[in-house]
Amino acid sequence: MPMSALSAPEAHVQYCGRAADQASLRSRFEPEVRDGNPARTPSPLLQKDDVEVWLAGRNSSAHIDTLVSRMYRQRGYLSPQRHCSSAPTAMRRVTLEARHEGRVVGTLSVNLDAGNGLCAQELYAEEIAAFQRPGACFCEFTRLALDSDACSKQSLACLFHIGFVFAFRIYHASDLFIEVNPRHAPFYRRKLGFRLAGGQRICGRVNAPAVLLHKDLAICAQDIARFGGFRVPENKTFYAFMLTPDEERVSVRNIERMLGPGG
Template identity: 40%
Template sequence: MNSVACHEEFRATEMSHKAAHKHTKAGRNHPAIDPGFAVTRNGFHIRVSPSDGPVRRNVDQLIQRMYASRGLSTSQPIAPPSPPPTLQTTLIASQGDRVFGTLTVGVDTGAGLLADTLYRPQIDVARGQGARVCEVTRLAMDPELNSQEALGAIFHLGFIIARFIHGMTDLFAEVHPRHVPYYRRMLGYRVAGPNLICPRVGAPAVLMHLPLSHAEQETLRHGGNKHSRDRSLYQRFFSPVEQGQILRQLNLEAA
């Protein structure tokens, strides 16, 4: 790596740390995300979904279709209650006008997480240790256009929103038991709660937990590094330099 690249990576890393510190200190002050924000990557782009309108309907239809294809009950209210207890940001991956992926980050603003319905005792353990908790919900990827690159990009954007915009420290996710090995191997989650039936989809769920400090370290080590021997999803994340550029787009660079 040449000296210019080293300088850019150091600057991006320093800026990420400043952004995380800035928003951690902010506590419960949750800044707005630019609704026009978008990142383009190799023929697809990821952006923030509007709360209503045709694009949001496409997102809901994608979720219904993908959940039904996995045998999950679409008669259950897949969409979160309105208004949801969390501060939510829904990301979408699209190619042209076609939405093929989505993920929602929910931040606990004091009313709890959706995952508290089944796993409040487990999540309260983290809260009792001073954690600021958030969750990932409503993940769906159309297999016709899905790729590890698209999955890595949308997960990384979700991580940036949770860690650097809202200053969260701990991420939770309710996943189907058959997906537990993937979350462990590819992102470093650990099992945090027992196998229960999730009422939102009428299927078994396991609570998974990821310290965002771990995700931050793995992103800096492996993000965008195609020569890394690491085979986790972090290798498909943006590089530290690209992460710094995304933070600048979101106006998070400290003065």
């Protein structure tokens, strides 16, 4: 398997080296994210094959809530609320939507710890605290919903990668946590390299069993740089459906333009 020309350390230097610019981006974006995303941007953050990823906003929140409610109830879960009880006003949130032929077919929210924790800490506070170290910054992916009839594999790959871009490239989070049904955990562990961080418990937000999974985002960056977009039979990882390093750079620039002056 040939290595990509873009290694994770080089990518980290490329984006983190502009610390002043990134701090400026974050200061403009965070107040809007805390209270829900702004109106949807006039152009997608990503367009790959037949899937577009947009920054969701107030204009599309009803469509997203409907999709989340429908897909969760089909599986016998309660529909998760946008906010959890762990001080949502202190949480930075980015909600993404995947579109296929103009229709919302997927969504994912990226929550970043702004001091009062993550939703996952309602069940797994001790387990998450074990990852605390100097310089650590935690995030979680929540409210994932995909319409199984429309490009679900490509939609998931695009949503995951743009979520990674926001978490790691823009906000410089170090650790990603997800709560998933135990039935789905093998996919995330085998295909995306997540590790089990917390055992099975009942998640009251959706009234279903859950386990806590963890991924070091620096390792995630290495996996994406190595496998992203490299669709060959021997590449068994889900990263094969994600962006190439060049495509990721374009997406980062799109996000920076959106957050920058006049963007």
